[in-house]
Amino acid sequence: MTAALVLIAVLTLATAAVALALRNLIHSALLLIASWFGLAAFYLWAGAEFVAFAQVLVYVGAVSMVVLFAVLLTRRSRADPVVSPDSLSRAVSAVLTGVAVFGVLAAAILGTRLSPSTVAAPTATVRTIGTQLMGTHAAALLIVGMLLTVALLGAVVLAAQDPAETNQDAP
């Protein structure tokens, strides 16, 4: 069981790392999707069937499409999706953002008191998951929904900023 976990972890992290290192955006996106598959495999390993399939359905089925669509629509030349590294300040700000997100996540993980693993795995049916999501965690669900909507609108605003440039690409 541990060997499987190690294998899944290595594959997930390796695909994510290579995705970061590659300069070809399409290859990066596809490797990122492979990394999401790794996460789903981890959920399966942990016995969370529902979450694993939901992960594949949402990330591999929908989010990947949005990512690829964004890459294809925002490249100036459609045939050449290779990007060169941008200015130094941008790289620094990107690293800073990444470190900040990592810090928040790490603090949240370390701050959570994990119950000992001797507790039997709960057998959650779809009905219980549904009532939990719609009852106890309704506020969190709504906040996440709001956040995603705001992010989507922000992405539209960012992508539609330069009308002169997009006109060149139009037929």
Added chain:
Amino acid sequence: MTSADAFLERLPLVARDLVTSWLPEPWRWLVNSLISIAVILSVFGLLFAYVTLAERKILGRIQNRPGPNRTPIPFINLRFFGLAQPFADGIKALTKEDLVPRGADHRLHFLAPVVLLAFSILTFAVLPYGRHLVPVELNAGVLYFFAAGAATELAVFMAGWASRNKYSLLAAMRALAQLISYELPLLLAWVPVVLVAGSLSTTEIVAAQAGWKFNLIPHWHVFTPWGAAGFLIFMVAALAESNRSPFDLPEAESELIAGHLTEYSGFKYALFFMAEYFGMIALSGMAITLFLGGWHAPSPYLEFIPSYVWFGAKLVVLLLGFIWIRATFPRLRMDQLTRFAWKFLVPLALINLANAAFWSLSFPWAGPLQLLRWLISALVVVGPFVLLGRKLSVGVAPRVYRYAT
């Protein structure tokens, strides 16, 4: 003797046990799974071969020509309406040269058909083919099915992008837009079934559709107002998800010279073809499981026919429907395609979800209240359909021909 343990019903299990019973216990489950895999691959492989033949023959008849009818069976030289045609096609695909464009992304170009076929075969694992015939029983079986199906879109994109051909890339973009649009109604169409059956397991969803009202009308979901609406939405979205006519814009032979398949030849092309038909067969199987009562017989007097025969019969009927639709409808335009999904199918599917919630809340209603329940539910289906349809077709339909009389 009940129908559950009739000899014909248990025949597949008996045959399997004949093979595996002499094996030691730890090996038995492994060989059992290998046998299920081999049976699924061979049965659906053959079904694929003959669906392609049936499609070509039926399209031919509808267009007033005979279709392929000249391929003889080897050695005996009998034609039998061209029944050997799929095998001739297979040999042709295997022996053709495998062309890869110089500018193509070689690894992705190779991976795309492999990924597509692998994921479309994975979907067959959770379908209940008969009373005792479920290859893998999962608590979240329906979710697994659609999760495995979701990855096929990725493969179409990989093929289109890796070919480095403008037609292929255009097709990939079209495929992405189409698949994002129709994923939503497809998923929303089966949520009511999960809501009413109270489970994501395919076996339990089939079990929820057992029995007959007055020994006449089966308790299939398609015979309820929300079920009928859900079934129709599901089938339309399934047509689009499997890139079939009238939603075959990603391929569109006449404008994109077969789209993402342009730069594929030989066996890779055949793999794409196979995966597409596998996807269609699997989605039909899922529609049967969710709405058409799975392997249940339509009448208690027909239960002596084994359950897997019923599943097969329903599957063949749905596949013939797919072929019929392909022969009948012209291809949609891109804007019509997306407008139809977002402005028509998605709202209807959402309303249908509320309808199913009402149906499951009004479950205890009895006597004349039952009629009221049916009436309300049917109104919730028909009302929005008519209103939305009228509102959307303002200025678009009916078409006025100004110059032709």
